[in-house]
Amino acid sequence: MDSVNLTDNFLIAMPTMNDPYFSGALIYICQHTPEGAMGVIVNRPIDMNLGALFEKVELPLERAELVDRPVYFGGPVQLDRGFVLHRPLGEWQSTLPVSGSEIGLTSSRDVLTALGTSGEPREALVTLGYSGWGAGQLEAEIGQNSWLSVPASPAILFDMPAEVRLSAAMQNLGISYSQLSEVAGHA
Numbered sequence: 001m002d003s004v005n006l007t008d009n010f011l012i013a014m015p016t017m018n019d020p021y022f023s024g025a026l027i028y029i030c031q032h033t034p035e036g037a038m039g040v041i042v043n044r045p046i047d048m049n050l051g052a053l054f055e056k057v058e059l060p061l062e063r064a065e066l067v068d069r070p071v072y073f074g075g076p077v078q079l080d081r082g083f084v085l086h087r088p089l090g091e092w093q094s095t096l097p098v099s100g101s102e103i104g105l106t107s108s109r110d111v112l113t114a115l116g117t118s119g120e121p122r123e124a125l126v127t128l129g130y131s132g133w134g135a136g137q138l139e140a141e142i143g144q145n146s147w148l149s150v151p152a153s154p155a156i157l158f159d160m161p162a163e164v165r166l167s168a169a170m171q172n173l174g175i176s177y178s179q180l181s182e183v184a185g186h187a
Helices: 050-056 109-118 137-143 154-159 162-171
Strands: 009-013 026-033 036-041 045-049 070-073 077-087 095-097 104-106 123-134 147-151
Touching: 009 162, 026 162, 036 070, 036 077, 036 137, 045 050, 050 070, 050 109, 077 109, 077 154, 109 123, 123 137, 123 154, 137 147, 154 162
Parallel strands: 070 123
Antiparallel strands: 009 026, 009 147, 026 036, 036 123, 045 070, 077 104, 077 123, 095 104
């Protein structure tokens, strides 16, 4: 597992995952290096929409079509901080380009300002918090059968409602979530 790079992949929590933060989660991995990994949960909307978020951070939201768009729980790290997963990459102040794709993860306020005024980037998912792993931690969890990985798809991220993203990612593996065993085994 030392040489695996899961950047631009989905992580699917196995049914045995008993951590309430990650049970049933679909995570988009934005960076995976020998120092660790980070990503955002993309299938867990919270009880907040963009209208309420923009009001809270005192930014104008001039795009009426975005007011009811959900905000997501991105993970348990830095819950007080917003992250925008978006395509195209753009040129924002603080963007982590996702290797090998046109997707970026931006944490600077300028992307929210642009989203609120021009509606750009059009493909955007806003989260509070992110999911992170230290060096070797994600690899160890995969070795313990906590996660499945599958190549990510922008269509799943940006074109599908949150409630179908997990099953759509599972279809890329050719199985359904209900087919996964709750009993881990090792060969």
